[in-house]
Every structure is written in structure tokens, then in C-alpha cells.
Amino acid sequence: MKYADIIVDISHEDLDRTYQYLIPDDLKAKALIGIQVLIPFGKGNRQIKGYIIGLSDIPKWREEAIKPITSILEDTLMIEGQLITLAGWIKDTFGSTMNEALKTVLPVKRAVRQKENKVIRAALSKEELSAVLEREKKKNNKGRVRLLQELLIHPSLQFEQVKNDLNISAATVKDLEKMGIIQSEASVLYRNPVKQQPAALKAVTLSPSQQEIAEDFLKDYKEGIRKTYLLYGVTGSGKTEVYINIIEEIIKTGKQVIVLIPEISLTYQTVMRFYQKFGERVSIMNSRLSQGERYDQYIRAKNGDIDIMIGPRSALFTPFKDLGLIIMDEEHEGSYKSESPPKYHARETAIERARLCGASVVLGSATPSLESYKKALEGEYTLYRLSEREGIRQMPTIWTVDLREELKARNKSIFSRKLKSMIEERLQKKEQVMLFLNRRGYAGFVSCRSCGLVLKCPHCDISLTSHNNGKLVCHYCGYEESFPDKCPSCGSKYIASFGTGTQKVEEMAKKEFPGTRILRMDMDTTKKKGGHEEILSAFAKGQADILVGTQMIVKGHDFPRVTLVGVLAADLSLYAADFRASEKTFQLLTQAAGRAGRAELPGEVVIQTYQTDHHSIVYAGKGDYEGFYKQEMLYRKLMSYPPASHILAVLAASKEEEKALKASELLTEALKQWVDKEELIKYHVIGPAPARLSKANDIFRFCFYIKEDDYQRLVAAKDFLDGFYRFSEEFQGIVVQFDFDPMNSY
Structure with missing residues (x-):
């Protein structure tokens, strides 16, 4: 070059x-x-x-x-x-x-107004200040008099206090400064997003198996061995205790640590466990921080004011100078994959960052991704297992209920007979219940029972979702319209929304169990800043008997009085058009089951389903990850899906449908010619075809997929297609995006 x-x-x-x-x-x-x-x-x-x-x-x-x-x-x-x-x-x-x-x-270096800590002090002796005060009294300068009187009592004052409590303008302060009567000093005040001062963490004694893992990892670390480790531990086995133990040792060596947690699990409860142990040396990143708060955390990390950064995938780029360890908890979570270019996966990126700066990586999960577990079995990662819950806590008993049998018995309620009787039993005992609605990949749509019309967004090829406020909303572009009185196509009045939402579950639970205190946790109830913490804290304090929610309630929370978890529609996520649907369903069910019986009280789980014989539900019911892994890998090998093979999704988008289609056809044709010319083994190309979401925000989308066992050969195909479309005039007005091993179908 x-x-x-x-x-x-x-x-x-x-x-x-x-x-x-x-x-x-x-x-x-x-x-x-x-x-x-x-x-x-x-x-x-x-x-x-x-x-x-x-x-x-x-x-x-x-x-x-x-x-x-x-x-x-x-x-x-x-x-x-x-x-x-x-x-x-x-x-x-x-x-x-x-x-x-x-x-x-790179951190967003924008013109964010820096918060300042401004202190005002007297620039004169007490005698001189008293003389000035007498002079200002005669002139009846009330603001100056108030400030000078206060300075005679307190030699230094906070500017905020002067402005707000004494009601003195900035102009008055400036005038006295110009006259040499006072002086001010300003220092940058970096915001700490963790507001509450926590109680100290009780000393935790590791179990023999936790101790063994921590010692083995630290032995490698002290010997200069830097590897990737997979900590596969059942729910409640104490993975966080292991993390805290090894973090403590690593920061003693002067190194820093990044702890990645999916946004959905980044709760007050999780952060507090680290904050109680490490105090002010911990900071957090998440989407709810203001732009100023986010930038301040980058500066604090760069200045060495903190040792530990906790956050979702963006925290991976914290500018620590001596990074020693990256921990990625719940490593199976789909949110670790970026959905906008560059479509990077935090797991591989963490491993590369660790390689660049000589750090180790620990991946943790109760339901590891098939990708990570395969690499651990093949020896690319070191595998650690925690197969039992901490102390006297037992794994919950799991019951699977066939909803087809409930219908035959004329039970049309969303609560099976077994779940209903178990909820009643818990309420009598003053224990708590969590009701989890599995809505992943599924939304309540509106359709006409007479002609079958489904109401869709005029800008996106997606059905509108019914909301309680009488509005129909598109969850892709935000388009809204009012709920119609009759079908716009045939005029029938039999138009209604389908699909049970958390609001409906809450209403039904109130009707079924009158007088019960119920909390609901979903996107609507957690919109405001601190909404998650408010609901979870109220539930933890016993201010409700039942917590109803979507997947955000099953992630990493620890409620000692929860002894029953009801999974209302276990198989809904199996209907998503996604080859990972079974894996996501198994993970969600296992995570949900893991919320029950996390203290001395034993826990039970009821999984309600129409597909009792589906392997993801069967193995989740047994709590058998290895069994699920073997069965699912057979399917992935058969279909050449990751991690048995690799997939590159190529998306062509344009405001003109013809242009988008032509672009995707040109790309597939060019790829085939390149393969023939280079005499390469044929790549397996599927498509092009309209994307599942074929139109979004008035932009048409076409995609095709390339399957290939060797990831580097897929990278070579991406490089060729990238060069081809960037240097061809045919692609003006076309956006082309690449996505390796996509987490969601297009």
C-alpha cells in the first residue's frame, strides 16, 4: 500500500x-x-x-x-x-x-454541555468584606448584600446554592468578581448514573465448585494465559458470585473490567450487586442515560476514575487503557447482535478486543448459544460447568400442560385448571407468582372475521397492532390510525384484534383472582426513566402478589418469595419465521423456569402449550440443555444452518421496487460469474426474494442468502459483492447491507 x-x-x-x-x-x-x-x-x-x-x-x-x-x-x-x-x-x-x-x-464527542462544580470564595479579608457590605447596604444593592452576608458566615459557597437558595443572579456574581471582591473556581463535574448509595455487600463464601472455577481461571491469568471461557451454569447456580470473585482479583493487578449484560437484564438489582462490592469504581452505560451522562462515563473510564463498566454491547468500546477482562453475561441473548450496520456480534468483537489488549473473556449463560457450546465442546473455548443451585436451593419442579386437553374439557380461560389451582394455593400462603407471556415474534393483529382482511400499515408490509387507547400502531415506522367501527373492505362489524397481550392477561387475572394485587411489566409500563426499577422494586418489597410480563421479567431477577412461574403460551415464539425459533423458545422457557424457588421456598413452573411434543418444550420441561443441544444440532446440520454452517444475508433496498429487485438479481448473477471464473466450489445461494418485511417506511427490500461452511470464504464473497456494487453505476439510489449469521430473518 x-x-x-x-x-x-x-x-x-x-x-x-x-x-x-x-x-x-x-x-x-x-x-x-x-x-x-x-x-x-x-x-x-x-x-x-x-x-x-x-x-x-x-x-x-x-x-x-x-x-x-x-x-x-x-x-x-x-x-x-x-x-x-x-x-x-x-x-x-x-x-x-x-x-x-x-x-x-469511538465515543460520541459532541458539543454536550459539561456540568461544572462552581465554588465562590471571598477574595478579601473579613474586615475588608465587612466594609464592602456596609457600602452596598447604603446603596441598597439587595442581591450583593445577601451574598456578602453569607460569605462572612461561610468562606466558600456552591454556585448552585447562591443562584437557587439565595436567589442571586449570575450577573451579580460576575460584577463582584470583576471588582475583585469574590473569586470563583470551576471544575468539571462528571455525572455518575448510579444515584443510590447501596448497603455494603455481605461477604460471600464460594461453594467448592464455584471456588474451583475461580481458582482455575485466576491460575491461567497469573501465568499470562489469555483465553475465552464459557461458564455454563444452571439458573441460580451463582455465576455472578464467580464473576465478582475474579473481577476483585483482576482489578487488584491494576487492570480494568467490562461486564456486558443485555439491555433487558441491565436492572437496578444486577447493578447494585456490583456497586455494593466495588462502590464508586463502577459505572454503567445504557440507552436510558442522557447524551451527557453517556459521554461522561467514557471520560471517567479514560481518566482512570473507574475500574468496571457495566452495560449492553456498546459498553464493549469503553476506552479503558489497561483492560484485563471482558465478561459477557447471558451470552446467548440476540440483543448482542447489532441490527444496524455494522451488524457485528458483541461475542466475536469482545474476543478480538481482548486479543488486541491481552485480556481474557468469560462468557456466561444458563442456556448457552449453540455457537458457543459447540466451540466449547471442540476445545476452542474452555468449558466450566455449574450444574447445581447455590446452597440448599433446589431446581424447580416443571409441569407441562396440554392446552388442547383444556379446550376438550371446555376450559376456555387462559389459565389451565392446574395453573389456576396452583395460583390460588400460592395466594393463600402469601407467596408470589410470576406470569410470563411469551410474545416473542408475535403481535396482536386486527382482522375481519367476515372477509379475512388484516389491517396493514400503508407504508410497511406489516400488520397493525391494536393498543388499549383505541389506536392501531405500526411497530416498524410508528404510523397510527384509529380502530375502525367496521371493516373497510366489506363493511362487516365483526372486526376485532387477535392475540393476547399483557394488559389482557392482567384484566383476566383480576377477574379470576379478585382482590389480588397485580403488577404489569411491559414496554408501556416501563417507558419512563426508572420504570423498570420502580416495578421490580415494588414486587421485591412484596407490594404485589402477581407480576405479569413479557420476556423482560424473566431475565436475571431474584425474588425470594416467588414460588410459582406460569408460562401462558410457551409455543408462540415457535411460530416466528426464524431458524433459531426453537433455540429462542428453549432459552426463554428455561430462563422463565429459573425465576421460581430462588430462596429456601421450593419452586414450581407450569408450562402451557399446544405442542407438548416439540423438542424445545420437552427438553425445557426436563431442564435438559445437553439433550436439546444434540437434537437441535441434527436439524442445523441437515439444513446447513449456523453453527453447523454459516449464512450471509444480503439486503438490497430502494424507494423503487423495480430497482431493488434488479439490484438483488445483479448481485446474485455477479456472484455466480465470479465463482465460475475463480473456479471456486459453488456457494449455495438462496433467492433473491422479497424480504419478510418487504416494505418498510416506503422503502422496498429484497434479499438473498449465501450458505457456506467456511466463514472466511463468506467474507471473501462479501468483499467481492461490496466492491461490485460500489463501483457499478447500476446501484445509484440503492442501499446494500450485509449480515453474517443473522439473528432475525429478513
Whole structure:
């Protein structure tokens, strides 16, 4: 490579502004993406620092006008350089532009107003201040008098206190400052998103199996061995205790730790366990933080003010200078895969980041992803097992109820006879119940019983969802319309919504169990900041008997008085058009079952289903992960689905349907010609066809899939298609996206 694209300021506004420099021959071997360099800049050729973000053989303007790089700064491996290297890896591995990858890994350096801690002090002696006070009294300057009187009592005052409590304007403060009577000092106040001061964590003694795992990991770490470990532990087996133990040892060595938790599980309860142990040295990232709060956490991490960052996949890019460990809890969760370009998976990206900075990775789950478990069985990851719950706690007893039999017995309620009698029993004993509605991949739609019309969004090829406020809403673009009185097609009055929502379950539970205190947790009840914590905290304090909710209630919560979990529609997620539907169903059911009996009281689980013989429901009922893994892998091998093989989804989108279709046809044809020309073994290409969501926000979407056993060969196919569409005029006005081993179907 002869030329390097260099950025000189790392902010989102300047990422597009790169400058091209010539790489001198003696620096070519060291000029890599992410490396910091010294370059001559501007007319005066002043020497400034920059980062290489791209390499090329093609000059962007006259070759004689391109200046050479002065030198490579090898001894300053800045954290930004490491993150830029990671962005380059994400671009190559998952398919995106370098700009998209950089915007993912670098902190959002926007003009966020910094919070300041401003302190006002007297600049004069007490005698001099008293004299000034007398003078201002005569002039009847009431604001100045109030401030000077307060300064005679308190030598320093917070600016916020002066402004709010003493009701003194900023102009008054400025005037006294100009006169040399007072002086102010300002320091940047970085926001800490963890508001409450927790009680200290009780000392935890690890069980022999937990201790063995912690010791084995730390032995490797002390010997300089950096690997990826999979901690497969049943629900309630104490994975968090193991994490806390190894984190404590790692931060003693001066290293920092990132703890990844899916957004849905990032609850007050989880964060507090770490905060109780490590106090102010812990911070969090999540989508509910303001832009200012988020940026402050990056700065605190970069300045070394914190040792542990907890958050969803974006926390992976925390700019720690001495990262020693990345923990990825609930590693099976689909939210670890980005749904917008670059469509990276946090698991592989965490492993690459750890490789770049010499850190270890621990993946944890009660229901590991098939991808991770396969790698652990093959020895690519080190496998640790925790097969029993902590202490005297037993795994719950699981009952499977066939809803077809309930219908035969004329029970049309959403509660089976078994579940109803068990709820009544719990209510009498003053124990708590969780009712989980499995709505993954399923939504309440509105249709006409006379002509069969399903009401759809005019902008997206998706059915509208009925809401309690009388509105029909599209969950893709946000379009709204009122619920019709009659069918717009045939005029029939028999138009109604189908599908049971959490609100309906709550209403039915109130009718079935009158006088019972019920809390509901779903997207509507948790919209406001702190909504999750409010509901979970009320339930934990025993302010409700029953908690009704979707998947957000089954993630990692620990309620000692919950002795019964009812899964109302176990098989709904099996109807999603997704090859991972069985795996997601098994994981959800196992997680839901894991909420019961987490203290001394024994737990029971009732799984209600129409498909009692489906393998995901059978094995979830037995709590048998290994059995499920073997059966599911047979299906994946048969169909060449991940992790037995790999898939690349290619999406072509345009405002014009014809253009989108033509683009996807051109790409598949070009791929076939390239394969023939290169005499490669044929890739298995499926499609093109309209995407499942064929129109979204007035944009038409077509996709095709490429199946291939070797991931690197899929990357080569992506590189070819990327080059083909970027350098062809046929693709103007077309957006092409790549997604490796997609988590959701298109």
C-alpha cells in the first residue's frame, strides 16, 4: 500500500474528513490501521498527530501534491488507536464502511454541555468584606448584600446554592468578581448514573465448585494465559458470585473490567450487586442515560476514575487503557447482535478486543448459544460447568400442560385448571407468582372475521397492532390510525384484534383472582426513566402478589418469595419465521423456569402449550440443555444452518421496487460469474426474494442468502459483492447491507 487515509481529530463530525498521505518505503511495514503517526499539516507544515484509518494504492488527487508521513509513533499505543484497529476488523469481518465502524467504536464527542462544580470564595479579608457590605447596604444593592452576608458566615459557597437558595443572579456574581471582591473556581463535574448509595455487600463464601472455577481461571491469568471461557451454569447456580470473585482479583493487578449484560437484564438489582462490592469504581452505560451522562462515563473510564463498566454491547468500546477482562453475561441473548450496520456480534468483537489488549473473556449463560457450546465442546473455548443451585436451593419442579386437553374439557380461560389451582394455593400462603407471556415474534393483529382482511400499515408490509387507547400502531415506522367501527373492505362489524397481550392477561387475572394485587411489566409500563426499577422494586418489597410480563421479567431477577412461574403460551415464539425459533423458545422457557424457588421456598413452573411434543418444550420441561443441544444440532446440520454452517444475508433496498429487485438479481448473477471464473466450489445461494418485511417506511427490500461452511470464504464473497456494487453505476439510489449469521430473518 502506498497511501494512508488519516484523521486528525476524533469526533463524529470529523470522521468523514480524512487526509491522504504518502507512506515512505521505510515505514510501509509499520503503517497499519489504528497506528498513530506524525504528519506535516496545513500550509506551514506544522507537525501534528493523527491516526491511520485506511490504506490504499490509489491517490485521491495529484500524486506530487500528496505529502509523506513524517514518522510513526510506536511508543504511544493510545486507546483510540486500539479502537480504530478494532473498527478496521469489524469492517472487514462483518461488512460495513470504515466510517460506520468508527462511529460504532469511538465515543460520541459532541458539543454536550459539561456540568461544572462552581465554588465562590471571598477574595478579601473579613474586615475588608465587612466594609464592602456596609457600602452596598447604603446603596441598597439587595442581591450583593445577601451574598456578602453569607460569605462572612461561610468562606466558600456552591454556585448552585447562591443562584437557587439565595436567589442571586449570575450577573451579580460576575460584577463582584470583576471588582475583585469574590473569586470563583470551576471544575468539571462528571455525572455518575448510579444515584443510590447501596448497603455494603455481605461477604460471600464460594461453594467448592464455584471456588474451583475461580481458582482455575485466576491460575491461567497469573501465568499470562489469555483465553475465552464459557461458564455454563444452571439458573441460580451463582455465576455472578464467580464473576465478582475474579473481577476483585483482576482489578487488584491494576487492570480494568467490562461486564456486558443485555439491555433487558441491565436492572437496578444486577447493578447494585456490583456497586455494593466495588462502590464508586463502577459505572454503567445504557440507552436510558442522557447524551451527557453517556459521554461522561467514557471520560471517567479514560481518566482512570473507574475500574468496571457495566452495560449492553456498546459498553464493549469503553476506552479503558489497561483492560484485563471482558465478561459477557447471558451470552446467548440476540440483543448482542447489532441490527444496524455494522451488524457485528458483541461475542466475536469482545474476543478480538481482548486479543488486541491481552485480556481474557468469560462468557456466561444458563442456556448457552449453540455457537458457543459447540466451540466449547471442540476445545476452542474452555468449558466450566455449574450444574447445581447455590446452597440448599433446589431446581424447580416443571409441569407441562396440554392446552388442547383444556379446550376438550371446555376450559376456555387462559389459565389451565392446574395453573389456576396452583395460583390460588400460592395466594393463600402469601407467596408470589410470576406470569410470563411469551410474545416473542408475535403481535396482536386486527382482522375481519367476515372477509379475512388484516389491517396493514400503508407504508410497511406489516400488520397493525391494536393498543388499549383505541389506536392501531405500526411497530416498524410508528404510523397510527384509529380502530375502525367496521371493516373497510366489506363493511362487516365483526372486526376485532387477535392475540393476547399483557394488559389482557392482567384484566383476566383480576377477574379470576379478585382482590389480588397485580403488577404489569411491559414496554408501556416501563417507558419512563426508572420504570423498570420502580416495578421490580415494588414486587421485591412484596407490594404485589402477581407480576405479569413479557420476556423482560424473566431475565436475571431474584425474588425470594416467588414460588410459582406460569408460562401462558410457551409455543408462540415457535411460530416466528426464524431458524433459531426453537433455540429462542428453549432459552426463554428455561430462563422463565429459573425465576421460581430462588430462596429456601421450593419452586414450581407450569408450562402451557399446544405442542407438548416439540423438542424445545420437552427438553425445557426436563431442564435438559445437553439433550436439546444434540437434537437441535441434527436439524442445523441437515439444513446447513449456523453453527453447523454459516449464512450471509444480503439486503438490497430502494424507494423503487423495480430497482431493488434488479439490484438483488445483479448481485446474485455477479456472484455466480465470479465463482465460475475463480473456479471456486459453488456457494449455495438462496433467492433473491422479497424480504419478510418487504416494505418498510416506503422503502422496498429484497434479499438473498449465501450458505457456506467456511466463514472466511463468506467474507471473501462479501468483499467481492461490496466492491461490485460500489463501483457499478447500476446501484445509484440503492442501499446494500450485509449480515453474517443473522439473528432475525429478513
